[in-house]
Amino acid sequence: MAPAGGTRTRADWPARLAGGARWLFLTAYLAVVVFPMCWVFYTSAKTTQQIYKSPFGLPKVITAPSRANAEPLVRNYRKAWTGSHFGQYFVNSLIVVSVSLVGVVLLGSMAAYVLARFEFRGRNAAYFLFLCGLLIPMQLVLIPLFFQFSDMGEGLTRLLAPAARAMGLGNLTVSLHDSHAGLILIYIAFSLAFTVFTLTSFFRTLPGELREAAMIDGAGEYRIFFSVMMPLGKPGIVTIAIFNFLGLWNEYLFGLVFLSSDRLKTLPLGLASISMQAQYKSDFGLLFAALVISMAPTILVYIILQEKLTRGITVGALKG
Amino acid sequence: MKNRGQNLFIATFLGPPLLLYAVFVLMPAVNAFRYSLTRWDGLGPASWVGLANFRAILASGSEFLPAIGHNLFLTFVPGVGILSLALFFAYSIHQRIRGGRLYRVAFFFPNVISGVAVALLWVLIYSTSDVGLLNGLLKLMGHTQPIPFTESGRLLWAIVPMSIWSGTGFFMVLFLAAMENIPETYYEAAKLDGASSAVQFRSITLPLMWDVLTTGIVFLVVGGLKFFDAVYVMENGRPSGSTHTMSTLMYSKVFQEYNVGYGTAISVMLFLLVLAATAASLRLMRRERLEY
Structure with missing residues (x-):
């Protein structure tokens, strides 16, 4: 049943005129968009x-x-x-985004599961730290991270070079600048806050009895997570993966700062x-x-998964 | 014994994500405040200058104050359009008009395209060459001289329709979800009382979706404060004083002029503004919340 404006008993022409005007406007906007x-x-x-x-x-x-x-x-x-x-850029995007997605979904659901399902000291503090990330704009992190990367590269080189020499790999220098690995680490870390926040509230809604039943069957915590909780959490995980895919595939500023070689560009x-x-x-x-x-690619993903995507916005908005 | 195993499990599951997040997000975020109190070219030793960078960016005649103005312009001018269109579309679709599903799916389309691609698409639409869709349309209407829509003096206005085009769909879906959540019985009662569609919208729909509307406004404001891609791309990487936003100014101060402390001070100001905007809307939300 129509929630409003459904009854038209008399020939109320102002209402019909308004309806026509609305139809015209919607159609015009449709043309402007499409x-x-x-x-x-x-x-x-x-x-x-x-x-x-x-x-x-x-x-x-x-x-x-x-x-x-x-x-x-x-x-x-x-x-x-x-x-x-653009073939190279396409492959680069594919590599960076898919590795980041696997990383953020895995690490994000691990953290979210623990935060949602276990009582332990420091839980609220850890949850609060992730929550803070929702308020941190990438612009704040960008510059210090850029210079931090040089120090981290030097540190990793100092740490790993002796081992590499011992193994006969020659002189090894690690650099996070201008590398896919560096960008992937940033993408995972930066997507964690939103992912953990959303998945924590999702894991909280899953029934707890299943974990107890699996435990009685002798399954360990790791088994329970990977073969009971991850499959059960699939709807939430898929939604968050779509969001992260769209965000990371379209990301520009981090890439601009951290990648400079043409062959690495997304x-x-x-x-x-x-x-x-x-x-x-x-x-x-x-x-x-x-x-x-x-x-x-994003248009294709939207066409295939649009129901899941719009439902995701819905759930996120009404919970948040 | 069992407890020890569980603690180990918690540590192995929470440890790696928390470590990664701390090293790549929290640590640099904290460091930003330290950087903003120094003068540094990114290479040599940094010198401590206290609040001098903040005094400089807030002094009259600085480039930062106009940049905030541009951010506010790019937030509120398209924002009014986005919110009213999104509310109108969501309410229309909610009333089960014919073709509602088509509108919902189609209007969201531009939201999945990257900011850079949207910017290039609109550069082509605005082009003064024969390719330009808009100038072509003006020519059909008898306008002979093509208008350079994307030159610096006009760019911010040119971005307004682009932002509305690319942003409305998301908010429409958001608002539609909130409207579908309102119990039908309220509308039935209102209809019995003879309330018109407009009255129903004002006295049922709007108050009952207030939370989501406020959430939408937060998204909009935070997005506007962080605005970067389109201005940077449409200005060919060198925005001018009349187009710089906080983010593009920060970028060019640090990576083009090597003034790291000054650039970081801008990012700290940006963060504080994001924080203030979020806090303000959360307060607004709590006060106006209606229970049902």
Whole structure:
């Protein structure tokens, strides 16, 4: 049943007019949201000259599909993927984000499970520390972390170099700057606060009897966690993993500060650097193709998992 | 015996995440306050200067005060649009209008795109060349001279529609969830009393979703205070005095001018503002909370 405005007994034309106006507005906004994205997708199949000549028209490959008309599309994507290294950026994003995701989901659910299910001294203090992280903007951490990384690299080198020499690996220098490992550590650590906070409240809602039953069956705490609690927690864990995926895949500022070599860059860094360099500014075929390569993965994830994602926002908001 | 095993379990499960979090988040956060009290170029020895950096950023004529202004502009001008559109869309969808699911799924789309990609997309939309969607539209309406929307003097205004475009969906979903949570019986009672849709919205929906509305405002304000990506990208990595936000100013002070203490002082101010905004809204939420 409609919660409001559902009864229309008489011919109340002001209400109907308002309904029409609302429909018009919603549809117009729908066009404003959807059209630019469609525009990016289909324009990436045109040559720069075609874009100049008819900026909004559909590409030939759609109006008259043929192998020859598909050539601009192939050329744009090849230029972006190999010529401008978007293939490399894509792989880099995939590595950094997937390793970070595994790390943050594993460590986050371990901490959350213990905080939600066990009584021990210091529990509230530990929970409070994670809670603080929700208020710490990355900007506060960025600069000290940048300089801390140099010290940590030196410390690790001093610690590990003798062992490496002993094992015949030659001179080893560890650096967290300009490395995927360094960025991954930051991403995991920085995503922990939100992950632990959300999963703690999730693990609290799981029934406690299951743990006791598993215990009577002789399962140890580790077994209980990995084969009872993790599977039970899957809905919460999946939701938090989607959120972290979107956040990390799109992250820019940490990457900008901590990665400088071109071969290590993630997609947002690669996209930002071609959009800021004068030499690419009018190579529209390339820009549109690069934009599609960067946007497609998160759009795909959203299309597949949108129910889970929106439900996640719902749960988070009503609990928080 | 059993207790010892359990303690070991707790330590192995809580230890690694807590250690990682302490080393990469808490420690640098605490260090930021120390850095902000020094003058340092990032290489040589740092010298202790007390509150001089803070006096400098808060002095009249500093670049920091306009930057706060830009952050506030980028928070509240799009924020009003985002909140009213999100409330309107959520309320419409909540009333089970035809196509509600389509609107809900579609309006959220821009929220999953990265800030950098959104910025580049809007650079293309605003382009003064023939590619520019908006200038093309203006040309169709008889406007001959293309408008350089993204030049420094206009950039902040140009970011407003972009922010609304990319931000509204999230808040719509948030508000819709809160509205679905309100018991139907309230609306039925109101309808019996002959309350119009607008009256129902004002006297049932809005008060009963107050908590979530406040949460939304906190997200919006914190996001606005941290604003970085679009200004940095649209200004080609070198924002000017008329576009700098706190974050871009901090970045360029530290990594382009090697003025580490000054840049860190900006980040500390940013943190304090985030803290103040959150505390203020939590207080507001507690006072106005309605139980049902």
